[in-house]
Amino acid sequence: MAFDFITSALDKRRSEGLLRSRHTVDSATGPLIEIAGQHYINFSSNDYLAMRRSSVVAQAWVDGISEYGGGSGASPLVTGYTNAHQALEEYLASELKRDKVLLFNSGFAANQAVCQALFRQSHEKKKDRIIADKLMHASFIEGAQASSAELTRFKHNDIEHLQMLLNAPKTTQGQNTLVATEGVFSMDGDQAPLSEIVAMSNQAKAWLMVDDAHGFGALGIHGRGVIETDNLSQQQVPILMATFGKAIGTAGAFVAGSHDFIDYLINFGKHYIYSTAMPAAQAYATLVSLQAKLSAERRTILAQRIEQFKSLANKAGLALMPSNTAIQPVLIGDAQKALAASEKLKALGLWVTAIRYPTVPKHTDRLRITLTAGHDTRDIEALVDGLQIVLLDDQQAVK
Incomplete structure (x- = not known):
C-alpha cells in the first residue's frame, strides 16, 4: 500500500511518548488562556513583552x-x-x-x-x-x-x-x-x-x-x-x-x-x-x-520577573538550566516523565509545555518555562509553588 510508513511512524512516536498534538486556545486575556473550558496561567508563550494583545x-x-x-x-x-x-x-x-x-x-x-x-x-x-x-x-x-x-x-x-x-x-x-x-x-x-x-x-x-x-x-x-x-x-x-x-x-x-x-x-x-x-x-x-514607548517599560518588568523566578526557584531547591533570559527550562531527561509533569501542572492551573526529542536532543526532555511582562508577582509565586509540588514532592515520594 502506498505511503504505509505513515501509520507506523505515528505509532512509533506514540509508543515513545513523542507524538505531537495541538490544543485549541479558546480565549486569552493577559497571562490567562482558556483551553477546553479550563483556565490556565500561560507559561508557554514567546510573547515576552505581552505586546501581542496590547x-x-x-x-x-x-x-x-x-x-x-x-x-x-x-x-x-x-x-x-x-x-x-x-x-x-x-x-x-x-x-x-x-x-x-x-x-x-x-x-x-x-x-x-x-x-x-x-x-x-x-x-x-x-x-x-x-x-x-x-x-x-x-x-x-x-x-x-x-x-x-x-x-x-x-x-x-x-x-x-x-x-x-x-x-x-x-x-x-x-x-x-x-x-x-x-x-x-x-x-x-x-x-x-x-x-x-x-x-x-x-x-x-x-x-x-x-x-x-x-x-x-x-x-x-x-x-x-x-x-x-x-x-x-x-x-x-x-x-x-x-x-x-x-x-x-x-x-x-x-x-x-x-x-x-x-x-x-x-x-x-x-x-x-x-x-x-x-x-x-x-x-x-x-x-x-x-x-512604542510601552516596550521599554515592559522590558524592565520582564527583567524583574526573571530575577524573581530564579530567586524563588533557588530558594525552593529547584534545579534550573543556566539561563538569564525569559526562557527558563527545567531538565527532566525523559519524555514520558516530562509529559507527566506537564499534565500535573495543568491540574494546578499552570500551562507549561513539555519539550521532547526530536525538538531537543535525546535525554534532555524538559519543561520549557517562558516568562513574560504580562505575568505579575503572584503568577511567578504560583509557578514556583506548582513546580515544587510536582517535581520536589514527587521525588520525596519516590524516596
Whole structure:
C-alpha cells in the first residue's frame, strides 16, 4: 500500500511518548488562556513583552487594515511591496545600524533563504562551508542541509571546538565559510559567547550569521537584541536575522546586512521572490510596536520577573538550566516523565509545555518555562509553588 510508513511512524512516536498534538486556545486575556473550558496561567508563550494583545498593537492592526486591507495581494517584486514595508525596513536598518533590511513571512523562510541563496550552486574546485552551533534552530539546519555547502556543527557554545573546525584545512583559498549561531537559544535560554565567535570568524575570514529570534525586542535598552547588548557592527556580524512573532507581538521576520547582500537576496532568495508579501497592515503594526514607548517599560518588568523566578526557584531547591533570559527550562531527561509533569501542572492551573526529542536532543526532555511582562508577582509565586509540588514532592515520594 502506498505511503504505509505513515501509520507506523505515528505509532512509533506514540509508543515513545513523542507524538505531537495541538490544543485549541479558546480565549486569552493577559497571562490567562482558556483551553477546553479550563483556565490556565500561560507559561508557554514567546510573547515576552505581552505586546501581542496590547492596545497599542491591536489599534495598529485596525488602522493598518483600514489603510491597506487584509492582505498584500502579490509578491514583493510584483505589487506586494508598499510604503508600509519600506518604512519598517528603513526603521530597522537605522536602529540596527545596518545598510539594508529585507522582510520575510517567517523566521523559517528567512533562514532557509539565506542558506540556499548563499550556497545555491556547487563549485567544481571548492566546497563552501557552513559551521553552525549544534543547537541552531531546525529552520537553519534544514536550509543548510539543502544547500550546496558542507555543513559541520560545533558543540554548543564550545569555542575551542569552533576554533578547531575553522582551522581545518580548506579545499581552496577561495572557499567561503559561514559561521552561524543564535543570540538566545530557543530551548535552553542561554546566550552565545558572541565576542569570542566574532573574533574567531573575523580571523578566519568567515562571515558570521546570528539568529536573534528570541533576543530581539527583549534584550538591550532599546530592545535591539544581542547586537545592541554586545555592540556588534555590521562588519562583525554581516548577517542578522530576527523575528517579530515573539517580543514584538506581531508576525514575520527580517534579515539585515549590507546593500549588496540584501540586493543579492532580492534577486536570488527564492523564499522571498516567490512568496506573497506579508500584509502591509502587519508591517504597519510591527513598526508601531517597535516604536512604542510601552516596550521599554515592559522590558524592565520582564527583567524583574526573571530575577524573581530564579530567586524563588533557588530558594525552593529547584534545579534550573543556566539561563538569564525569559526562557527558563527545567531538565527532566525523559519524555514520558516530562509529559507527566506537564499534565500535573495543568491540574494546578499552570500551562507549561513539555519539550521532547526530536525538538531537543535525546535525554534532555524538559519543561520549557517562558516568562513574560504580562505575568505579575503572584503568577511567578504560583509557578514556583506548582513546580515544587510536582517535581520536589514527587521525588520525596519516590524516596
